[in-house]
Amino acid sequence: LKKPGGSLAAASQLGKNTVYFSREVPPMATQLDVAENANVSYMTVSRVVNNNPNVKKETRERVLKAIKDLSYFPNSAARVLAGGKTNNVGIVFPKDEYVLTRQYFIELAIKIEQALSEQGYHLILGAGQADLGYGDLHQLVKERKMDGLIVVAPPTADQRLRVLLERKIPFVLIHGESDDPACSVIDTDSSLGTTLAMRHLVGLGHTRIGFVTGKPLEINARDRLNAYVQFCHAENLPDDDLVCPGDWSLESGYEAFQRLASHSRRPTAILFSNDQMALGAIKAAHDRAIAIPRDISLVGFDDMKYSSFVTPGLTTVRMPIDKLARLAVDNILANILCEPKHQKIILPPQLIVRESTGLPAR
């Protein structure tokens, strides 16, 4: 058995009695160490590590034992360098409004991390922040820090997507859009969601229904607004003057409610583009002693964890967030593994009726 490189020699000189200084630590075992211990070539070790079936059972067991005895771990960097995968996937959120402000994104990220970890992948967070310092998104993939990207809710016509496409960097879009057929898109049906909510309100007898938007550059915000406007036209409901801009945040929901509630002809119901704004509105209503739903009905979008724990429980359009995460992960992994799978999937949301909606006042 030959010893390419001196690492083994060095390692074997370091016995149990060696004195280590400061941060020094016994050198990590390599495949070569394992190979020697198991009396095979290090290629055999590599095969065992990679579950290559072409290894005699007996040999495999011997190697496995050696791996355990030496507490060997494959060096991920070496693996990546030798042409493998990083087993990391990055997730990117809209640039300037980071995750913290958006509960929905957090829930999504967590679901994605779970789905990813089931496949032995890790999730690298906040890849978008790199914009600040370095360059663009794809840099992180090119640096071989990750194999692909999950891009969440990019602004419409985001130039960065073009770069990803050009460089053939595997990625999938959640809550985004692209006309390129080579681009996978997973989304929820905002139009349907809006329609469900509006029908529910109209069914209760509401005719003046306010609407609070999300950030205008996001497709979901745009689609929900459009669907609202369309619905109003189709049903002959008044809409202009009842649309109030929001930015997805608790605070903006609070303010939007105040504005709409002070309207000379106050709406009897308001649809918010997400739950967080609706929660802000509930607070605003409390503060102004406006009773929900007696005076005004409120509907949100997302069905976050807290939405059922506020008072009154929030009627909302639930996003199939689990399915969304799972599909996105399936897709990105397929693309990474070079089984290109370009799909556009639009998932139907579901209306969850709680106590924040009721018959219109008077």
Add this chain to the structure above:
Amino acid sequence: LKKPGGSLAAASQLGKNTVYFSREVPPMATQLDVAENANVSYMTVSRVVNNNPNVKKETRERVLKAIKDLSYFPNSAARVLAGGKTNNVGIVFPKDEYVLTRQYFIELAIKIEQALSEQGYHLILGAGQADLGYGDLHQLVKERKMDGLIVVAPPTADQRLRVLLERKIPFVLIHGESDDPACSVIDTDSSLGTTLAMRHLVGLGHTRIGFVTGKPLEINARDRLNAYVQFCHAENLPDDDLVCPGDWSLESGYEAFQRLASHSRRPTAILFSNDQMALGAIKAAHDRAIAIPRDISLVGFDDMKYSSFVTPGLTTVRMPIDKLARLAVDNILANILCEPKHQKIILPPQLIVRESTGLPAR
């Protein structure tokens, strides 16, 4: 200029007219490509990339231009393999109750990610999940996927910490404890927090004060409970029978409130070990038409985003989460960079009084 390895030759054969199949993409530029383009050796390129001062200004600029022209990115894997750092840090949460259920952890993780990204590091999430498949925490460091670990709220006497210590793996503990002086600990002063809250309640005239615990194995849960018991003894307040077990979740707060509110001698105030449980309790109170704070006063722990947006606004003990994150990051980075910095820092929390506390009933 010699060409060690055939990569350059291969690269130069691939001109603009080359046809790429399926997922293929023009090969990524390496230092060697840059070197050729700039007419220097690739070592000079390496120096420029690493900001080594020993490069003539002129040469440096030429190299910089070549880097830009070829849109070269250093290959992170190769860098790591050659002995560098990964520039990744992992974060680990208590095993079985994953992040989702604990809003506080999310806020913490996000703050940490921000602090980390300012230093050019990435945060790898959910490293703890690896337990499921592979082995232990330190594996991920040994695999060279990350340089160090931030361990959040490990159970008391967590054996895994010992392993980290033995292997000299850089890590820092948040909301944990260790008797080893080589272990950095950043925490908030739970005793002080509890005392602040209790004093506030006693100051309002409360004498029967209930307490809802967190998960018993966590040091914060234990410390808060202990401080509560101590305070009661010192002030001659009744305590037994008024302690109700919780698990940090909204649901457990809901249940705990129900139990304590049904108590034959109902407490006039309840201190919850975190905000989330307190929010669950607010919901429970609404559902049972118990007025807060008229009938019962409620205090939480953490001061999460939502705590000021519920009705009534939650009185709570605010954790200095920003400072916590920043200190943890400073510390772990110092340790990674081999400037061992073993410190124990206990940060003081702050009482935030909102509307959920008032004079006791009757």
Add this chain to the structure above:
DNA sequence: CTGTTAGCGCATTCAG
């Protein structure tokens, strides 16, 4: 089934 031969792209010596 197992071993041999080559690099992956870079940083760390050391020479000039």
Add this chain to the structure above:
DNA sequence: CTGAATGCGCTAACAG
């Protein structure tokens, strides 16, 4: 200030 040599630990191709 710059360049040459060497090897990090591993996988992919090919030999036997």
